[in-house]
Amino acid sequence: MNLFGIQSLLTLICYFFFTFISFWAIQGIHLERILHVSNPSQYKVLIVLFSIGLGYLSSSFFLELINNIRNLGYLLK
Known part of the structure; x- marks a missing residue:
C-alpha cells in the first residue's frame, strides 16, 4: 500500500x-505577436491551457520512461 502512495505523490509532483x-x-515565446489578441484574458487562459497540456504530455512521457526502465529488469530474469 505504501508503494502506491509514493507513486501517486511522484506522479503529482511530476505533473x-x-x-x-x-x-x-x-511565456518566453510572445505568442501575442502571432495571434493578434483582442481579449487579453482569453490569451492568458489559452497560455494556461497550453501549459497544462504540454506539462501533462511531457510528464506522462517521463513517468512512462521511468516505468519502462523499471520493467527492463523482468527481461533479464
Whole structure:
C-alpha cells in the first residue's frame, strides 16, 4: 500500500513540475505577436491551457520512461 502512495505523490509532483516548466517556457515565446489578441484574458487562459497540456504530455512521457526502465529488469530474469 505504501508503494502506491509514493507513486501517486511522484506522479503529482511530476505533473506540477512539468506544467510549471512548460508555463515558464511558453511565456518566453510572445505568442501575442502571432495571434493578434483582442481579449487579453482569453490569451492568458489559452497560455494556461497550453501549459497544462504540454506539462501533462511531457510528464506522462517521463513517468512512462521511468516505468519502462523499471520493467527492463523482468527481461533479464
